[in-house]
Amino acid sequence: MIGAGINGAVAASAASAAGLRVLLVDKGDIANFTSQESSNLVWGGIKYLQGYEFGLVFKLCLARNHLMRNYPNQIRQIGFLASLGPTAPFGRLLGTFGTLFYWGIGLLGTKPPASYSAKTAKKLEPNLITGRAAIKYYDAELPDNDSRFVFDFVRHAIKQGADVRNYTELTAAKPGTNGWELELSGKDKTTVTATTVINTAGPFAKNVSELLQAPTNAGLVFSKGIHLVLNRKITELNQVLALWDEQERLFYVLPMGDRSMVGTTDTRVDDPHTKVTQADRDFVIKQVNAQLELEVPITPADVVAERSGVRPLVVDGGQSGDVADWHQLSRKHIVEANKALSVVTVLGGKLTDCLNVGKEIVQELTRLGHITKRPVNWFGEGSQLRQEDFSALVAARSDRDAAPRIAEGIWRRHGEAAFEIIGDSPLEEIVAGLGITEQEIRHIAEHELVHTREDLLRRRLPVKMARSDRELADNEKLQELLVDLGL
Ligand SMILES: Cc1cc2nc3c(=O)[nH]c(=O)nc-3n(C[C@H](O)[C@H](O)[C@H](O)COP(=O)(O)OP(=O)(O)OC[C@H]3O[C@@H](n4cnc5c(N)ncnc54)[C@H](O)[C@@H]3O)c2cc1C
Known part of the structure; x- marks a missing residue:
């Protein structure tokens, strides 16, 4: 497996539990790229309802429910209090209906939603702007952050016999008589052989498929998103504040330990290596100050940490150069298998959908004839009795x-x-x-x-x-x- 973000980690855990000999490598640390830059949410994607992606939302809600059941500590159900100001794309009535629909499409897997008058909303959360009604719905978050969650799968994989090497890059590959010959560069240069290569290189999946000369049908484009962690806790209650920025995009005030994290943004970029720019910082701070009534407004001096990453978004092969409606691009993932070369590639996806990615990789490996037994116990927390x-x-x-x-x-x-x-x-x-x-x-x-x-x-x-x-x-x-x- 090439790439130890969430997709490589689930692949390693599922495949080793199915009895395969697994080597997982990453050119940096485990989860050093996209999988350490997310919003830390395990969610059904309520905002995708606006794009009528009911199938995707249903699938993500089921994935969320499945994860919540299996990670009672590492995944925490949390309320999202959405303040309905003039930039919100709907009012209280439609918002209430939307959250009820979201709860229903998620098979009532969370606490029920609620709807509040402006007066009650202000009482519940004094930082909301006076005179704005609010709605509340539930999803889940990763209190220890995304990268820790990834490591949990890596730990599972190691327990099941997988060899995991961080700071080890796939630098060359050629098909040999006994499968793939892969050149790995880390502290030393080594060559290993593998019957199958699973390409879980996230935003670099196309680079790895070029290296393997195993092109994929689908392409990838990148959407940059940033978060800022502030030196204070904006909301005293354990909840997420959902707000709409001046471009009518949803953004959040999220918990980060005993502080708050704000974001995210959605900007098309060509290079997956990104960082928070002054313009990003100014934009996010301006939005928080505009959408909340804070006693002391946020300034750049309040920022203690920053995150910037790219969402690898799947597009049809020929589409990568020109995407007409950027914000409507789907967040689905695709698992593509090249039977002739014995390469499986994962493109796109979300942390929330990780168990499905693991299952789909196992299905492809079964089709390729490598797996004969179903993987068991490849995810989830252990006993809670003690x-x-x-x-x-x-x-x-x-x-x-x-x-x-x-x-x-x-x-x-x-x-x-x-x-x-x-x-x-x-x-x-x-x-x-x-x-x-x-x-x-x-x-x-x-x-x-x-x-x-x-x-x-x-x-x-x-x-x-x-x-x-x-x-x-x-x-x-x-x-x-x-x-x-x-x-
Ligand atoms: C701003 C933002 C917010 C998001 N919020 C959420 C959210 O709240 N909830 C959610 O479910 N999803 C969210 N996502 C999506 C989610 O974070 C990603 O879909 C997921 O992390 C992608 O994981 P990955 O394993 O595909 O890629 P990555 O985590 O990028 O892993 C790929 C790995 O491959 C390695 N690699 C590349 N080339 C090589 C090579 N040649 N040799 C060895 N290793 C190599 C890289 O070092 C990297 O570690 C968000 C994404 C962003 C950017």
């Missing part, structure tokens, strides 16, 4: 205020391994407010393919998203620990 015992143990060993955060966080990220991780020493938050302890950081650094500080603090843990570089540099205990870990 969670209460773990919380009690943490409570006895840590500060009363921090204990719930520590207990919840370590259990959510590690399940039953949490007992071993905390050992028997006292527990203290090493980054106050985030529920992360020295013991957990040591465990991750030693067991989770960590090579750099960024791997540890940005992707395995959301520390670098919820704290600025300055705040982290000033945290002496953390800095000493990182040096001690050789990072």
